[in-house]
């Protein structure tokens with residue numbers, strides 16, 4: 346395999362034979378000739394040239410046979426789950442899922458006659474206890490949102506192999522620069538490409554990577570659900586991924602510096618960052634990640650979290666994550682606002698908790714901004 350930076354730039358580029366331009370041409374058609382082809386080409390079939398080429402780039406980054414792009418992370422997630430689960434089947438989900446995934450699971454699966462359990466904690470023994478005869482899928486998300494908890498990827502994959510389950514990971518927070526789950530025997534890795542893969546807070550997209558057999562099953566379901574991405578945005582996403590490794594390396598570096606400084610600050614309580622030796626799963630994170638990512642969260646002490654966010658000048662208070670610009674949000678007021686007080690306590694979501702998505706600015710400037718807001 347080529348190095349990550351080279352793969353980011355070159356994998357899956359469409360050759361421009363007409364002018365030898367360096368960029369992939371954008372194929373905008375929705376109507377394609379059919380007489381000389383085995384299979385009709387159509388955007389919703391996920392087989393137009395730009396979609397296929399970007400799939401190759403994703404596959405190269407995730408070290409998979411096949412990759413695929415969608416119009417959102419949720420389009421990818423729903424296509425995967427409905428591709429592998431049918432009436433009478435059972436699935437296991439880890440706790441601390443992304444809100445949209447949690448909603449899809451709890452609001453929709455039952456209507457399809459699909460049973461599920463959400464694990465009480467993310468220990469492998471807890472997963473194991475939930476396996477039944479009809480279990481087909483195990484689904485994890487690590488690092489998790491917003492407390493950056495770590496699930497053991499290798500142990501999950503091994504359990505899946507033993508029990509004959511399809512293992513699925515939401516790899517959004519780590520990005521393929523920091524974590525390559527298929528090298529640890531996971532079957533399907535997925536992304537909200539809206540976050541790090543897109544990286545500029547201007548594209549909504551999703552991505553998956555897996556082997557050929559699973560790809561064909563997922564693509565077949567995806568063609569019915571219809572969550573395909575248009576060629577223009579596919580091109581924009583391709584362009585973004587060319588700088589993915591550069592961006593994520595800088596974000597890893599910045600987040601590491603900020604996490605350390607924040608954990609020494611008198612106005613800050615707990616800091617959640619898998620790169621900190623004080624993180625309860627630091628050793629596990631080290632064993633499965635090559636970088637610890639750009640996401641961290643921390644609790645303010647005796648500082649009003651809303652006032653604090655309003656005072657920030659460089660860091661925008663905004664939902665979503667993974668962009669060039671640093672953004673901050675209060676999980677209690679955004680992703681987790683619908684939880685009851687009791688559920689918030691159980692999930693560890695307190696009012697003074699803030700989640701920071703560290704961008705590619707200079708770490709010193711970010712520290713200065715945080716300092717003046719305390």
Ligand SMILES: *Cc1c(COP(=O)(O)O)cnc(C)c1O
Pocket residue numbers: 417418419420443445446486490515517518536537538539540549550551
């Ligand atoms: C944002 C997000 C999703 C959903 O992706 P969309 O692109 O918003 O559909 C799924 N998982 C994680 C971890 C996310 O952060």
